[in-house]
Amino acid sequence: MNICVFCSAAPLDDRYTAPASEFARLLGEGGHTLVWGGSNAGLMGELADGVKAAGGRLVGISVEFLKHKAYEGADELVTTADLAERKALLLSRADAVVVLVGGLGTLDEVTEVLELKKHALHDKPVVVLDTEGFYAGLRTQMERMDAEGFLPRPLAELIGFADTPAQVFERLKA
Numbered sequence: 001m002n003i004c005v006f007c008s009a010a011p012l013d014d015r016y017t018a019p020a021s022e023f024a025r026l027l028g029e030g031g032h033t034l035v036w037g038g039s040n041a042g043l044m045g046e047l048a049d050g051v052k053a054a055g056g057r058l059v060g061i062s063v064e065f066l067k068h069k070a071y072e073g074a075d076e077l078v079t080t081a082d083l084a085e086r087k088a089l090l091l092s093r094a095d096a097v098v099v100l101v102g103g104l105g106t107l108d109e110v111t112e113v114l115e116l117k118k119h120a121l122h123d124k125p126v127v128v129l130d131t132e133g134f135y136a137g138l139r140t141q142m143e144r145m146d147a148e149g150f151l152p153r154p155l156a157e158l159i160g161f162a163d164t165p166a167q168v169f170e171r172l173k174a
């Protein structure tokens with residue numbers, strides 16, 4: 001399976017990096033391909049290192065203004081002209097999307113994927129690894145949208161939440 005992962009480009013505390021490394025190991029050992037932003041920065045770099053060490057394939061989709069931070073050692077590295085093109089390519093190369101802890105870049109990416117799914121422009125599974133309850137606030141906000149009629153289809157069809165890396169793969173049936 002080609003699994004697109006959105007996650008932080010920042011160097012993070014062990015309580016965030018350890019579950020991400022476990023996720024990377026399961027992805028690689030499962031014979032999957034990581035499709036990601038192609039950077040060596042922070043958690044993105046650690047994720048790629050973990051997948052590679054576990055024998056997984058790496059497909060990086062970088063962007064012109066960040067290509068100086070591109071990960072060396074990807075099996076395939078594509079550089080897009082801008083962020084919009086990168087987001088489109090990340091999704092088109094994926095069978096499923098997984099969201100690890102992240103900041104505004106991650107939020108931008110997952111929001112776009114969910115908006116496209118809302119409009120039935122794709123139907124790929126989207127699963128959040130909710131490490132340390134990091135996404136509790138976002139989840140509460142989305143549940144309120146769901147409960148109060150802001151979403152045209154049930155939230156549970158758009159996105160799933162997992163507490164552990166193993167649960168992510170159970171949800172993806174991968």
Ligand SMILES: CC(C)=CCNc1ncnc2c1ncn2[C@@H]1O[C@H](COP(=O)(O)O)[C@@H](O)[C@H]1O
Pocket residue numbers: 005006007008009010036037038039041044066069101102103104105106107109
């Ligand atoms: C120090 C430096 C120049 C880092 C390079 N920074 C980046 N390199 C590659 N992808 C990025 C970068 N910043 C944001 N992104 C994209 O946005 C997400 C990370 O943004 P954030 O840290 O969550 O907000 C990633 O999924 C990635 O696809």
